[in-house]
Amino acid sequence: MARETVPERRARGLQIFERLDEAMPEAKIELDYQTPLQLVTAVILSAQCTDKRVNMVTPALFRRYPDARSLAEADTPELEKMIHSCGFFRAKAKALKGMARALAEQHGGQVPTARSELAALPGVGPKTAGVVTVHLGGEPAFPVDTHVKRLARRLGFTRHEEPSRVEEDLQALLPEELWAKGHQLLIWHGRRTCFARSPACERCVVRELCPRIGVAKAKATVVKGARPPRRAAVVPPRPRRGALRRARPSGR
C-alpha cells in the first residue's frame, strides 16, 4: 500500500469500522457479569483464558463471594480450586484477593470508574483497567488486548508493539465516541475471522481496505507445521454500507 496521509488513514479506518459494525452489530463483551465487582473479577480471570471458560466458572464464584469483603477474606486454597480451570490459578487468586482487599479498605467496597484508580488496584493492569472503565461508563478508552494489537498492526493503524502506543494510535484514528465500540469490533473480528496464525482473508469484509501487514509471515508459520486455528462456522454476510452505530458496549 502506498504511504497514506493521516486524513486518508482516518477515512479508511472509519470505513473499516463501519463495515465491521455492519457485519457484527451484536458485538459486545462476552464475559457474563451483573455488577462492577463481577466485571473486574471476570476480566482478571480472562487473562490467558477463553471467555467461555470464565463464564463457566464465575456463577459459583459470584455466589460464594458476593462482595469485596468476602472475596478479600476468601480461603486461598478454596478460591484456587474454584478458579483452577482458568489457568494461572495461584496468580489469579492472589490478584483477586488483593484487588478485593483494596476495594474493601480504600473504596468502601465499590469499584472506581476512573482508569487511574482501577489501574492502581493490585492485580489490575492497564488493559483490565481500560476494559472495566469502558464498560462502567468511566473515561473513554480504547483498551488493547492481543486481538486489538494484532488487528491494528495488520490493518496498518499502528507500527507499535507496546499496548499504550497502539492505543494512542487507535485513539488518533477514530473519534472518541467510537473507541469503546471499535475496541469490541476488533476483538470480535479477531476471534471470528482475523485469526492469529491463519486469518481468513478470503471471506473478510474489509479485505479491500486492509494492507494485511505481516499476514504472509503468520500464514507461513502454519505451513511450517503449526496447528491450524479453529474457525467460526458461520460466514458473516457482506455488509451494507452505513453509519457506524454510536453504541456503547453493553453492560449487564
Ligand code: SF4
Ligand atoms: S484482510 Fe485478512 S489480515 Fe486484513 S483484517 Fe481481514 S482477515 Fe485480517
